[in-house]
Amino acid sequence: MLKTTLGMGHGDANTLVHTVRQSAGPAAAGGESTAEVLDGLYTGPKAALRPIHDTLLAAMRKLGEFEEAPKKAYVSYRRKKQFVMIGPATNTRVEVGLNAKGLKGGARLEELPAGQMCNYKVKLTEAGQVDAELLAWIKTAFDAAG
Numbered sequence: 001m002l003k004t005t006l007g008m009g010h011g012d013a014n015t016l017v018h019t020v021r022q023s024a025g026p027a028a029a030g031g032e033s034t035a036e037v038l039d040g041l042y043t044g045p046k047a048a049l050r051p052i053h054d055t056l057l058a059a060m061r062k063l064g065e066f067e068e069a070p071k072k073a074y075v076s077y078r079r080k081k082q083f084v085m086i087g088p089a090t091n092t093r094v095e096v097g098l099n100a101k102g103l104k105g106g107a108r109l110e111e112l113p114a115g116q117m118c119n120y121k122v123k124l125t126e127a128g129q130v131d132a133e134l135l136a137w138i139k140t141a142f143d144a145a146g
Contacts, residue, residue: 001020009115035128037070043090052094055127059135063142081093083145085118096122096134101140109137 003009027080042050055073060066060077069076074087074097078101081101089095097110097118105111110121 003090003115004073007115017121019072032070034070034075034092037075041073041075041088046088048093049088049094052124052130055130056086056096056113056138059130060138060142063139066142075145079142079145081145082117083141092125094124096124098122098137098141100137100144104139108133 038053042053042112057102063078066083067078069078071085074085074095076082076085078129083100085097086094097112098120099118102118103109103111103120106122108122110123112119112121120137122137124130124134
């Protein structure tokens with residue numbers, strides 16, 4: 001209702017709801033570390049997707065310092081603000097949400113409607129899809145979040 005009726009962005013609406021409810025939001029349960037959250041996210045049928053996340057994270061670490069904020073269903077990576085979120089969307093796919101402006105959306109880089117948590121989404125089914133094109137998009141988001 002906050003988003004559709006009042007036109008609030010997802011982040012602002014989410015913050016307001018958690019403030020009113022006096023909750024911490026969708027943070028990782030029990031104060032788990034990022035490694036523990038990743039272990040939980042990539043179990044069972046999703047275990048084969050873990051190399052995608054690990055490959056992305058290794059490449060992102062080369063960009064510079066950032067904060068990891070594990071959630072229940074994904075991990076948010078941020079500098080002054082979130083630049084990317086990564087998590088298994090299904091048993092066969094990892095989704096990378098990007099917060100960047102001015103990228104040219106297309107078949108691979110899906111532009112999301114205004115008010116979403118991210119501006120773009122990329123769907124990955126194997127670690128080999130972590131390529132120069134995707135890493136350039138992530139670097140754009142990383143730089144914009146600094």
